[in-house]
Amino acid sequence: MLLGFLAIVRICHWLLVIWLLLLWPPAEVQGQQFEFRGKRKQQTMNFQLIKNLIVIPVYINDKGPFNFILDTGVSPLLITDPSILDTLDFSQLRPMKISGLGQGEMIEAYSSNTIDVSVGASRMDNVPTAILKSDIFNLSNFLGIHVHGLIGYYFLNSFVVHVDYFSHTMKFYRHELKRKIKGFAVPMEMILNKPYLHLSVMAPNVGLFNARLLMDSGASFALSLESLAGQKFPLPDSNITANLGMGFGGLISGHIGRVHNLSIGRVTLSDVLTNYPDYADGAAKVMSTGRNGSIGAELLRRFHITYDYRNSVVYLKPNSALKNAFDHDMSGMEVYMEEGKSNRFFIERIEENSPAEKQGIRPGTELLEINFKSVTSLDLQTIVQLLKAGDGKNVVLKLFQNDEIVYKVLTLKKRI
Structure with a gap:
């Protein structure tokens, strides 16, 4: 995984949720949900899977389709690209400011309950929505497609939702339909409209403990550990310093290491790659729910998943990715595709003491070829996969750097 991307979609949703719960009292949204029109009871639709993230087509106020990330870590609809709402009178929206993970200032946003949303043949009117004043996350660059926002609780709470990461399909159906669900059941604890799992984790310098973890399909990492007993989570002895991406407040710094194992239901995963965000930039800034961290899509993609928010349970069936190792980027550079420049890829952050830094590769360099x-x-x-192809493997890069074409041979290195 490329370090800067690991958390661009790990946008901190905490204070956003708190703001919106104040703006929309529970009675105002009680009973609201997505519904099929007519006699339809279920639907199967395709999604795009990019860097572990599920991107689905969504219609906003009968316009679209727009690309939204299906994110169990977000409660209200979050629109990151306000240009899709050109028919709205922004002077009539309620301004608010959002804080969260990161080193920067609070950002400006609007709240609305006049947005109508359709997913497939289902629709919900007056969806509680937060609209960023500007697209600060540049999700489009890092996913290679234009991303307009994130959708979570109100859709997932309306149906039983089955996600097949392998076939890139999502099936959702009304709760009254009785279907036999494959896989083992894991209880969820719903807090502020978000699902939490209580999982057993064996962590270095901590030992075995019961972790309360946010289930977060909108985060591309496997596991993030942020706090323990109200304090910074102890780092493992083996770790690397890393930029973990962007939050509402700016860059998130921290470390990457591993835990010995994590048990989820009847399955135990070993040597799990783990983010450790700096406490001052993360857990210390947000309201505590007693959580220790979160599990993300790099872990979730190893299962076929069925979400049943109404009954506070998730069903997991291991797929063929279960035994795959948790690999980390071995080049030390972050690659993105600049929006509007189709199939042009550029290099952004370079990790200290990484193969990319040792070869003199600099941010802003354009990537032209990989292995000729x-x-x-x-x-x-595909580029992401090539840059974590294996410890000791050589990758030949053709680059446009400092107004000239240069070739670099990277020897990939497993750094954690």
Whole structure:
């Protein structure tokens, strides 16, 4: 995984949720849900899977389709690209400010309960919505497609939702339909409209403990551990310093390490790659729910998943990815595709003491070829995989750097 991307979609939702719960009293949204029109009771639709994230087509006020990330870590609808709402009178919206993970200031946003949303054949009117004043996350660059926002609780609470990461399909159906669900059941604890799991984790310098973890399909990492007993979570002895991405407040710094194992239901996963955000930039800034951290899509994608928010349970069926190792980027550079420049890839942050830094690669460099193959024939996901192809493997890069074409040979290195 590329470090800067690990948390761009780990946008901190905490204070956003708190603001919106104040703006929309529970009675005002009680009973609201997505519903099929007519006699339809279920639907199957395709989604795009990019860097572990589920991107679905969504219609806003009968316009679209727009690309939204299906995110169990967000409660209200979050619109990151306000340009899709060109028919709204922003002077009539309620301004608010949002804080969260990161080193920067609070950002400006609007709240609305006049947004109508359709997903497939289902629709909900007057969806509680937060609208960022500007697109601060640049999700489009890092996913390689234009991303307009995130959708979570109100859709997931309306149906039983089955996600198949392998076939890239999502099936959702009314709760009154009785379907046999494959997999083992894991109880969820719903807090502020978000699902939490209580899982057993064996962590270095901590030992075995019961962790309260947010289930977060909108985060591309596997596991993040933030706090323990109200204090910074102890780091493992083996770790690397890393930029973990962007939150509402700016850059999130921290470390990456591993835990010995994590048990979820009847399955135990070993040597799990883990983010450790700096406490001052993360857990210390947000209202405590007693959580220790979160599990993200790098872990979730190893299962076929069925969400049943109404009954506070999730069903997990292991798929063929279960035994895959938790690999980390081995190049030390972050690659993105600049929006509006189709199939042009650029390098952003460079990790200290990484193969990329040792070869003199600099931010802003354009990537032209990998292993003598033009990147115009590759997508972002393929490039990510090539840059974690294996410890000790050589990757030949053709670059445009400092107004000239240069070749670099990276020897990939497993750094954690």
